[in-house]
Amino acid sequence: MPRVPPAEPPIAPAAGEELDRQLAAHGRVTNMKRTLAHSPAALLALMQWYPLRDEVAAFLGERRTTLFAHAVSTETDCLICSTFFRRILIDGGEDPDRLELDARDAAVVQFGLALARNNSRVPEAVYDRVKGFLEPAQIVALTAFGAMMIATNVFNNALEVDLDEYLAAYRRAGSVK
Template sequence: MARIPPLDDAAAGPEAREALDAIVAAHGRTTNMKRTLAHSPVALRALMTWYDLRDEVLPFLGERLTTFFAHAISSATDCLVCSTFFRRLLIDAREDPEALQLDERERAVVEYGRQLAADPHSVSDELYERLASYFRPEQIVALTAFGGLMVATNLFNNALRVDLDDYLQPYRKEGER
């Protein structure tokens, strides 16, 4: 059960209402996470920069690898909301989240995401060298910042126990709490 309920439309002040309306216009819906963040419009704006960073990495990662990376981080942090969100994208793209078929470049990115989530101090030199063989410094910076915001989103959902949205329930991993 969520520690803080999603912000109700009736309780939303003008700034929160405007932010939520913009999210609906851009993404078609508001989620429990975004409605919870809307209690603090500044916090909502900060974590919504995730989309800006995603747009920065999409040209060099592509949609598929961007999803793999975000899913790897969300799974490593055990974030029910985010890992299920990315499971949905993978399943809808006919990927098996439990048996991803990855090439060497994709493996380096996914492993980087896992290590960022688990302990960024433990990103090995070997892994970094593999990553650097595929990406320029500015791309690694954008990828790392994107990963950091993914971790921040996961941390928010986990700490406040944000409830899984109803539309994600069918994508929930079997046996997941």
């Protein structure tokens, strides 16, 4: 049971407009977004995830962007976000528990894990691996995207937001939340 239930109408106009945009762009309004709708500023802030994701996907590609976000979300133990990215991987024909990674994939995954694991302290060796193939502006965008992933993970975990029904079939075996 969530600590804060998803917002129900009537909600603030700014939140309603953003939820309408999310529905039009992504086909659904998730439990996280409806919970964020209690605070229009919070909703608008965390929805900046989308432009950051798009910027990162432009240079990493869709798969590596998903691998990165999955790594962050798995490391923070966020049921909603890790399951969301499991769904993308599974629907793409992959087994999220047995991923085949090349050197760049592995570097991006390790960078995401380090961001989430080490109080945002990325070990030099991990940083050097992404620095080897990303430009400074790309590293900034990737790091900001990772920070936004951590923020959404913390939000979902702290408020115990319920897993969306459409994700239930993608849940990792043995997850207890």
